[in-house]
Amino acid sequence: MDFDYDLFVIGGGSGGVRAARVAAQAGARVALAEESRYGGTCVIRGCVPKKLMVFASEYPAAIADAQSYGWTVHAGGFDWPAFRTKLHAELDRLEDVYRGILSRNAVESFDTRARLADAHTVELASGQRFSARHILVATGGWPVKPDIPGAEHALTSNEIFHLDALPKSMLIIGGGYIACEFACILNGLGVEVTQFYRGAQILRGFDGEARGLIADEMIQSGVNLHLGTNIVEMEETEGGFRVKATNGTERVFDKVMFATGRAPNTADMGLEEAGVALGRNGEVEVDAYSQSSVPSVFAIGDVTDRVNLTPVAIREGMAFVETVIKGNPTPVDHVNIPTAIFTQPEMGTVGMSEEEAREHGPIEVYCTSFKPMQQSFAGRPDRVLMKLIVAAESRRVLGCHIVAPGAGELIQLAGVAVKMGATKEDFDRTVAVHPTMSEEIVTMNTPVRTA
Structure with missing residues (x-):
C-alpha cells in the first residue's frame, strides 16, 4: 500500500x-x-x-x-x-x-x-x-483537579504563568515536585504561601532523608506547610476563596492552585x-x-x-x-535517570533511594549534612545534604542524592558515574575540589548506617 x-x-x-x-x-x-x-x-x-x-x-x-x-x-x-x-x-x-x-x-x-x-x-x-x-x-x-465542590475556581500549573498580578496569599494543594517547586517560587516572589499535602511527607518516592530536609528548609523559608491535610471544599467569596480543610480549619486565600497529578x-x-x-x-x-x-x-x-x-x-x-x-531495534533505557527538583534548596537525584535500595540487598549509607560556606558566612541557617547509597557486596554506588544550591547541575555529572557503574572506591580515588560543597561526595569515608 x-x-x-x-x-x-x-x-x-x-x-x-x-x-x-x-x-x-x-x-x-x-x-x-x-x-x-x-x-x-x-x-x-x-x-x-x-x-x-x-x-x-x-x-x-x-x-x-x-x-x-x-x-x-x-x-x-x-x-x-x-x-x-x-x-x-x-x-x-x-x-x-x-x-x-x-x-x-x-x-x-x-x-x-x-x-x-x-x-x-x-x-x-x-x-x-x-x-x-x-x-x-x-x-x-494535562493537570487534573480533584472532584470536590468549587474545584473549578482553582488554578493549575498551566495558568500560573498568566496571572495578571501576583496574589497576596495562595494555597497550593499537593506534595509532588510541581506543588513544592511553585510553593518555593511564589514564596520567594513575596506571596504568602500555604501548602496542603494529604501524605505524611512531601515528594513521595524520593529519598526520605533528602525530602525531609527539603520540607524543613521550605518551612524555615516561610512556606506554611501542612502535612496530613487535604481540602474538602472551596467556594468563591469576597476577597478570594474560602477553603475548608480536613483538619477542620477554614480560611480565605486570594488564589488556590491544585498540583494533584496529571x-x-x-x-x-x-x-x-x-x-x-x-x-x-x-x-x-x-x-x-x-x-x-x-x-x-x-x-x-x-x-x-x-x-x-x-x-x-x-x-x-x-x-x-x-x-x-532505521530498522535498528533499540529499547528505551529507563534505568538510573538523573533528575532535579527545583525547590529551594534544589534536589538532584540519580539511582535508588535508601528505602528502595534496602529492598535489593545489604547496603551502606554515606551521608553528611552541613551549612555551606557561602550561606554560613551570610548568617543563613540553610543546610545541604550529600548522600551515597552503596551496595555492600559489589561496592557499586546505587544512588546519589544531593540537596543543595545548584544540585541539578551537580547531579548531571554524578549521574555519569552512577550510570557507568562506579564503585564507592572509584569515588574515593577521586581527589576533592576544595573549597566546594560537592567535595563531600568524594570524602565520606565511614558509613553512617548499614542495612
Whole structure:
C-alpha cells in the first residue's frame, strides 16, 4: 500500500518534534499535527517558564546575602508584569525555534487537532485524512483537579504563568515536585504561601532523608506547610476563596492552585476505537520499543506515563526512530535517570533511594549534612545534604542524592558515574575540589548506617 506519509506524529512537544526531525533526516516522509503551541508542556507551560520563575524568586535571598558580604544594595520590589512580558516573549521565541526545526527538515506541520481514524489513518479537525505507515502519539499530559465542590475556581500549573498580578496569599494543594517547586517560587516572589499535602511527607518516592530536609528548609523559608491535610471544599467569596480543610480549619486565600497529578492526553483520540490498549490512568500501553497493541501505532513521552521527564521523551523519540525508521531495534533505557527538583534548596537525584535500595540487598549509607560556606558566612541557617547509597557486596554506588544550591547541575555529572557503574572506591580515588560543597561526595569515608 502507498501511504501519504511514512510517519505521522501527533503532538508537537519535545518528544514529538525530536522524533519528526530525526525521522525526516533519515529520509522518511513526515507530518506532524499540534493543536496548541509547539514546544509542548516543557517549553510552554512547564520546565522552561518554571525555571525562569525559579531564577526570579531566588533574588531576594541573593540580595540579602550581598548585604551580608558588604555590598550596599538598593533593591525595589518585584515587577511581575514586566517579568511576565519578558517571559512570554522568550516562550514565543522558543516556539518559533521549534517551528523552524520542523520546516528546515521538510516536516509538514498542521496547526490543528488530530486523532486516529484507524490503525493507519489520521483525521484532522478540518476533516482532512492522511494515511501513514506509522503513527506516533506524543500528546503529553494535562493537570487534573480533584472532584470536590468549587474545584473549578482553582488554578493549575498551566495558568500560573498568566496571572495578571501576583496574589497576596495562595494555597497550593499537593506534595509532588510541581506543588513544592511553585510553593518555593511564589514564596520567594513575596506571596504568602500555604501548602496542603494529604501524605505524611512531601515528594513521595524520593529519598526520605533528602525530602525531609527539603520540607524543613521550605518551612524555615516561610512556606506554611501542612502535612496530613487535604481540602474538602472551596467556594468563591469576597476577597478570594474560602477553603475548608480536613483538619477542620477554614480560611480565605486570594488564589488556590491544585498540583494533584496529571493525566495522559488520550481522550477523544480514537485510540481505543483503533484497538490501542490504554491503562487505567488513560496512558497508552507500550512495550520496550514504545509500540502499542496496534503494530503501526507507537507512543512516547508523558502520554505513556512511564518516566514523565522531557529528556526521557526525547530519548524515547530517538529510540523510536532508530527502531522503526532505521530498522535498528533499540529499547528505551529507563534505568538510573538523573533528575532535579527545583525547590529551594534544589534536589538532584540519580539511582535508588535508601528505602528502595534496602529492598535489593545489604547496603551502606554515606551521608553528611552541613551549612555551606557561602550561606554560613551570610548568617543563613540553610543546610545541604550529600548522600551515597552503596551496595555492600559489589561496592557499586546505587544512588546519589544531593540537596543543595545548584544540585541539578551537580547531579548531571554524578549521574555519569552512577550510570557507568562506579564503585564507592572509584569515588574515593577521586581527589576533592576544595573549597566546594560537592567535595563531600568524594570524602565520606565511614558509613553512617548499614542495612
